Amino acid sequence: MEYLSSSVHLCLNSSIVERLNGAQIFTVSDFLNSENKQIEKITALTAKEILELRKNLLKKFVNARNAYNYYKSISNEFAxxxxxxxxxxxxxxxxxxxxxxxxxxxxxxxxxxxxxxxxxxxxxxxxxxxxxxxxxxxxxxxxxxxxxxxxxxxxxxxxxxxxxxxxxxxxxxxxxxxxxxxxxxxxxxxxxxxxxxxxxxxxxxxxxxxxxxxxxxxxxxxxxxxxxxxxxxxxxxxxxxxxxxxxxxxxxxxxxxxxxxxxxxxxxxxxxxxxxxxxxxxxxxxxxxxxxxxxxxxxxxxxxxxxxxx
The missing domain is CATH 3.40.50.300 (P-loop containing nucleotide triphosphate hydrolases)
Incomplete structure (x- = not known):
């Protein structure tokens, strides 16, 4: 799975990636499997920004069927x-x-x-x-x-x-x-x-x-x-x-x-x-x-x- 960097998404600048790595979140998979509130606390990103980032990563790195199911679960959990x-x-x-x-x-x-x-x-x-x-x-x-x-x-x-x-x-x-x-x-x-x-x-x-x-x-x-x-x-x-x-x-x-x-x-x-x-x-x-x-x-x-x- 792709490692987190600005090439993955512009939102993931070096400062944010460093904080995520410090919390043992290194890859896109690690990010997607982490709780929204944990990401919010680590990165100081807003809840809305995290949701948009998840959607973008799902679309880019996960197959369409799984992405849709995962997006539904995220939408149900966090809206x-x-x-x-x-x-x-x-x-x-x-x-x-x-x-x-x-x-x-x-x-x-x-x-x-x-x-x-x-x-x-x-x-x-x-x-x-x-x-x-x-x-x-x-x-x-x-x-x-x-x-x-x-x-x-x-x-x-x-x-x-x-x-x-x-x-x-x-x-x-x-x-x-x-x-x-x-x-x-x-x-x-x-x-x-x-x-x-x-x-x-x-x-x-x-x-x-x-x-x-x-x-x-x-x-x-x-x-x-x-x-x-x-x-x-x-x-x-x-x-x-x-x-x-x-x-x-x-x-x-x-x-x-x-x-x-x-x-x-x-x-x-x-x-x-x-x-x-x-x-x-x-x-x-x-x-x-x-x-x-x-x-x-x-x-x-x-x-x-x-x-x-x-």
Whole structure:
């Protein structure tokens, strides 16, 4: 098998090849048999660049049938799904990456649920397989989603798209966990579910002041969500609330501190965190956490309209 070099692909400059060799990756075969995340960590290439490099190497060095099968397995393991909100997709290097938990947080009425509806609408246009939507606030609006879809889909296509969205209204920790376990069992039995959207997490713990119980619930929830993301390459979207607190300085009541709900444990759970701030018909989206890196320009402005966020 061909050794890695710039003659194999221009992306493989001497610095990258040296780092790969240091990790015992010498040939094209070694590269193709290595995990995407390992390559990303060694080379500092973006996930999108690694996927394109794999495709090129498969086409160049592997026979067509095997290349196609391998590409299908790579696509299943590692894919990017655009949100359909172009500026946000640019900020996220193409869109949402499978196998990750995304947290969408903001102050009350900042557009978190509207973001979820926009995502559902845009995913429907791509004919994404079943999407699980967990509604803890009991405010999911099928009518609003239908109005969004009417701008893009004919009636029959709209009905088919809405039938692919499974809405679960939950009102307790136990019900929430049972729904997650049902999703897990469905995936284990071969059902294809690429998206799980949870709107929202805080209402499930607000009805209890038992911190031990709440922390146990969040720990168990996080374990299941990470399992769904990693084992089945699902994309998990969780909305969370930002609250304002006065730190006890009553002489400076105008000084308020923002806190993300669900406590310090949950703060570490999402792979990616996006903060929404609404100002009239505009929404500023700021990337505050990422599994790769937070770019110097880490925010974008989008607009609210009847079609969703654009």
């Amino acid at each position: 990017i799904v655009p949100t359909g909100i172009s500026r946000l997709d640019n900020l996220l290097e193409g869109g949402l990456f499978t196998g990750n938990i995304y947290e969408i947080c903001g102050l009350p009425a900042s557009g978190k649920t509207y973001f979820c509806l926009t995502l559902l609408n845009n995913l429907a246009l791509k004919h994404i397989t079943e999407i699980m939507y967990i509604d803890t606030k009991n405010d999911f609006s099928a009518l609003k989603l239908k109005q969004m879809m009417m701008y893009h889909l004919e009636k029959d296509d709209m009905i088919a798209a809405m039938n692919r969205i499974i809405v679960n209204k939950v009102n307790s920790k136990q019900h929430f966990l049972s729904v997650l376990l049902e999703i897990k069992h469905a995936l284990q039995n071969g059902q294809i579910i690429k998206f799980v959207i949870i709107d929202s997490l805080p209402p499930l713990i607000w009805n209890s002041v038992n911190h031990t119980e709440n922390n146990s619930f969040l720990t168990y929830s996080a374990n299941i969500l990470h399992y769904l993301a990693k084992e089945y390459n699902a994309i998990i979207i969780v909305t969370n609330l930002i609250t304002l607190w006065n730190e006890g300085d009553f002489k400076n009541r105008n000084i308020m501190k923002e806190k993300i709900s669900c406590g310090s444990f949950w703060y570490t759970v999402p792979n990616v965190r996006i903060v929404l701030k609404k100002d009239k018909n505009l929404c500023k989206m700021t990337l505050t956490k990422s599994i790769r890196f937070v770019p110097p320009i880490n925010s974008c402005d989008v607009t609210f309209n009847n079609n969703g966020l654009i």
